[in-house]
Amino acid sequence: MSSYAFNEIEKKWQDHWEENKTFRTPDEVDTSKPKFYVLDMFPYPSGVGLHVGHPLGYIATDIVARYKRMLDTNVLHPMGFDAFGLPAEQYAVEHGVHPRITTDKNIQNMLRQLKRLGLSYDWDRMFSTTDTDYYKWTQWIFLKLFNSYFDEQDQKAKPISELIQALTSGTYAIDGEFKIIAPNAEGSRSWNELDEKEQDQVLANYRLAYMAEVPVNWCPGLGTVLANEEVTNEGRSERGNFPVFKRPLRQWMMRITAFADRLIDELDDVEWPEPVKMMQRNWIGRSKGAFIEFQVKGHDQNIKVFTTRPDTVFGATYMVLAPEHPLVDQLTTNEQKEKIADYQTWAASRSEIERLAEGKEKTGVFTGAYAINPVNNTEIPIWIADYVLAGYGTGAIMAVPGQDERDWEFAETFDLPIIRTVQPPEDFDGKAYTGNGPAINSDFLNGLKIKEAKHAAIEWLSNNNTGEGATNFKLRDWLFSRQRYWGEPFPILHHPDGIIKAIDVADLPVTLPEMEDFSPSASEDPNAPPVPPLGRSDDSWKFIEIDGVVYARELNTMPQWAGSCWYYIRFIDPQNANQFVDPDKEKYWLGENGVDLYVGGSEHAVLHLLYSRFWHKVLYDLSYVTSKEPFGRYFSQGYIQAFAYRDERGIAVPADDVIDQDGNPATEVQDQNDRQFSYKGSPVTREYGKMGKSLKNAVSPDEVCDQYGCDTLRLYEMYMGPLDASKPWNTRDIIGSSRFLRRVWRNYVDENTGESLVVDAQPSDDLLHILHKTIKRVTESMDRLSFNTAIAALIELNNALVSLDKIPLEIAKAFTLMLAPLAPHISEELWERMGHSSSLAHENWPKYEERYVTESMVEIAVQINGKVRGTIKIPVNAPKELVLDTAKTNDSVSKYLEEKTLRREIYVPGKIVNLVVN
């Protein structure tokens, strides 16, 4: 017997690849050859290991890597672990086990699972973001950011030393808010007049990594900041139900907003799915408009607003400040104080999503103060309302109900005046009119179209010193610190007088201290200063004496994003102890376009990809990398979804143990409609969602490998549908991929004798046609990552071989090579059995010959009035007249032409004939 023994075969070839380092990309490659850098989003090593959803992208990139190697390309295909993160830390808090122990254990398990899938990674390049050798360089990059500023003139990052130089030499002066202004400006001071602390404040306003007070969800009961999604509607923590307060905290920030224009504009240069580019553009949210200053009646202060519609300024009938706006307290009149304070408290407890939701009841409170509209000196009331967010624009708006729907709703609710300043069309019967039209009720703007009116308004405002044209972004600076233990420590020291000192590059890495208790310090007092876990570390770590000054270490850590922001660079040169990457290697592997193919889940479409691009651009400006963009081509994969079941209490139960009314396992009847499901005798309800731990519907790749082998698993996952679509896991369908491979095996190997069925004989002409058409189909499918259709083509070719007693060598070889990227183990085995002594990993991909791909006759459909009534076979190059005659005289067509008038004849060569009659 010599049936398809996938267990032995897969073990044999995985060992072979490992022993021979088949997929090792040497440190020095032949750089005259083209390169292909294909990368996965590396996983977080979770305790439950991989489920079958994880490898979806990994299998796809592996196929590409193997395919590219067969096209004589240098391939870089690495893998690692994004191993800082909350679960290991949470486990440490609860069980006192050091996160490193948990993390290492999980990595070992996931590594075993990944290797079992036959993925052709260069494992010698593997690392984790938690390796000190790696995070040393994460800290190094952080220092580059800290020591850089954004030069507005040149639109690029530069070393802050250049700015200091310019300041010292008196090129600029400093204003009262520690911002740089023209020299000798009124009320300015020169840099050299400032003390060290003041100078530090100036630089903080320009560094790309800086500290600032920002409002966050502070949960003193947990001693940490929470994500919006971790806060309940009642304003309490999901975990533990502690109260949560919106409170300003001094946090590390990244000045990503400085790069907003480039992050939008340079998207044009990358080959990414258009929807992802769209999401990034919308996220950055560039809008052109104007800042306008409104004087407050009886106060010195002005209120600055951003508006995209400066043309409607005559229609500004009231103003709205965000409840958190710093001027609210000063402006509010005594009678209104209590109401305002109540409203502020209420608004602080609401999530941003709730606050922006349209269609809900508008809420707000009058401050009692009035502003003066600069264009007509009208007094307009100042309100606060939660539909204005502190973080967007200036946190204040001029409300123009005539041209803005939300303002109209608000004005109606509170009976505020509405003035139209754009003439709606006569048949317009809506409320706010946002369309185009001539300006009305607008003095010097009257009659102008929106675009002209905007220009005119901005010109008037600048001439009168009450405003200026401006571009505003929705994008906010990136909040970069976390109150956690299991993250990269900041290479930062705090001087007792508040000055921030960067640790010397030579003293990197700053390693995490050993600790027993990893929890942050909780408190009942919402105003108590936060004490992150590192605050519990030994004083010998927390304090460091330099030149007689005792500095305190920064106690926050970096977010998980930090490690994943640049790992694609480190893979190029992972062991380099002297540099974050060797410049020559970087130049070859990233080149002009960066990573050649990056595959990952669409949930990363905005944040991770945006943060990475930002860091990359800084490194590019500082001449550390050669490509403007990190990822030249990006592909979003879909999710594997699965059915999940909940009991009467709404708790998810293990999907594996759910049965239907006839006792069948639920997983076998999931696509039938008339099933009632139960778990341990009690009825359960069914839902559908992303496979994972929380829904208890995860399927481990180990199970499938045990039962069918990983070649089958690989094929099944790719055959489920297009890579970018989400699709349901259906265990029952796996058998189809398994049958295909067994059928392949039997075409090559006599199961009774073990003899090869491959013979060196001339294939029939028919078979050559099928072969070459298949090569064409598979090659084209591979090039567009359409592996499901590549597999379908191979199945068809294989089915055509089933009826043969022996298969010709030419066909057998080409078929094996095409199957190899998809199902590499069985392919290597068959290749060896055809007499080859080395791996097929670097064999040449088959090429098709045009003469076998084209047919002499083609079948086309004949339509009458757009309905197919028959088909005809015609020579490929038949002249139109002949085709139309053949069509009209065809038996099943001609009867539709009787007693009718032929009005029109359409012939699309090779496709269709359509005869229009009546």
Place this chain on the structure above:
RNA sequence: GCCGAGGUGGCGGAAUAGGUAGACGCAACGGACUUAAAAUCCGUUGUCCUUUGGGACGUGCGGGUUCGAGUCCCGCCCUCGGUACCA
């Protein structure tokens, strides 16, 4: 709410420039082989009507453009991803 994607047989999906809807696989049904079962091989399989020939309908719902629409346009419904501290 906002931004983005999707909806095609009993199920997963195919149809790359608007041109024969349902390739390929699963399930189901019929047959061959077998003492039997499994495995394997051959065939049928969108729905409805029809005696055969065939006909009508059909890509979430409602409209539209076109000789021709799964594909393009307008309006709706539902599902999924993101919404900045999950990453």
